[in-house]
Amino acid sequence: MASSTGSSMSVKCCPQRCLRSSLIYNNYALKSSVSFVRTNPRAPLRFRVSCAANTETVNKVSAIVRKQLALTEDREVTGETKFSELGADSLDTVEIVMKLEEEFCVTVEEESAQNITTIKEAADLIDSLKK
Incomplete structure (x- = not known):
């Protein structure tokens, strides 16, 4: 274990x-x-x-994060990218989670939201909540 x-x-x-x-x-x-x-x-x-997050989910989460943080197209955003590397603070992270909830029609518990640090973690959580 x-x-x-x-x-x-x-x-x-x-x-x-x-x-x-x-x-x-x-x-x-x-x-x-x-x-x-x-x-x-x-x-x-x-x-x-x-x-094994769905590739489509990872791409959609990446697009949402890119839009919420007003990132340029030349800025590389992958599943392994941490929100902090993109310049996001705690308020930005809350806003990203709220946008993800709205976009995917899910509810993310506050405790789970606080533990999300990367694009892939957010996509994995979204995929698990959609089932």
């Missing part, structure tokens, strides 16, 4: 090359891929979890 500290994320896994698993993030079950990878043959194995 692997778990991160300071958040409510946990993953059940066993040390295999790749394992499909269930990821629990703020009490929402998300599809995930758990893998153990090496960056080069001599490097130790690294534990990596990637959630």
Whole structure:
């Protein structure tokens, strides 16, 4: 059992090359891929979890964040981009979450909203709430 500290994320896994698993993030079950990878043959194995958010959702969340923060088209925004890297403060993050709720017709609990730091985390949460 692997778990991160300071958040409510946990993953059940066993040390295999790749394992499909269930990821629990703020009490929402998300599809995930758990893998153990090496960056080069001599490097130790690294534990990596990637959630399977719908690409369409990630793109839509990216577009909403880009619009809310008035970012130019040349500014790169990916799923791994943190809101703080884009210059968003806590008020901007609240406004982004409100816009996501409106756009996707979902309700995000305050506790969950406070833990969203990247585009992908927001998309994963949206996908889990839409089910």
